[in-house]
Amino acid sequence: MKILISETNEIKTLIINDDPTDSILNDFKDVDDFMIIDDGRDDYQGGADFEMTQDNFTWWSDACAACNTANDLLASYAQKYPANLLDAILDKHYNIGPFNSDGTDKIELVNKYFGNTPSNTYHEVKDISLSNIDSSKLVMGFTVTDVMMPTAAVGSTRFVEIDLRAQIVVYRESNRQLKINRDSLVVNLDGVDRRDDTEWFANYFNEIVFQARTNELISLKEACNDVISKAA
DSSP: OEEEETTTOOEEEOOOTTOTTOHHHHTTTTSTTSBOOOGGGHHHHTTOSEEEOHHHHHHHHHHHHHHHHHHHHHHHHHTTSOHHHHHHHHHHHOOOOOHHHHHHHHHHHHHHHTTOSTTOOSSBEEEEEEEEEOSSEEEEEEEEEEEEEEEEETTEEEEEEEEEEEEEEEEEOTTSOEEEEEEEEEEOOTTOOOSSOOTTHHHHHHHHHTTOBOTTOOBHHHHHHHHHHHHO
């Protein structure tokens, strides 16, 4: 959408990349920011759709940029995971707000869900237990909360939020440091619909489980170490 800037008579563009017909922006054309261009300014119009002050244009431009970033982020996850998983995450946890926060809210939600934030508590690690122990090898059981998983539904797959039970093998090395064997991760898939292609599961579990934190923002490794220390 082309915008005539009131103060400078420049023509600038507002764009949402996946909306080439400007259908989203046209929903806002009755907002006062979008001024009808006066007939007396035809010499400056240059094909502009609306007139706007520079401050208002900056506001709308920033909002469009955030929407584009959010769409790019969702597209990157859609290359790894089913589209209906991402839809389910948004349906469950995203509430549409003002246009200028729409993109940033989606970015925050998706990053928080997949653990790409420094203080993620979206998925909580809890109920950590020792199920086996010897001089160097331990098997740790634990729960990760609020994980979207496919469940069987009539004629389709439906995603619901569950608490995921899992276990991993950890090793106590010669220097007494704890090492998690990520390849040993086993997840309880009772009740999970696996009729469709589930090659994405392994990446998904690794991304969710190993980014999760306890309610005290302690990582899985640190939490396991704490349980081992208390059991010693």
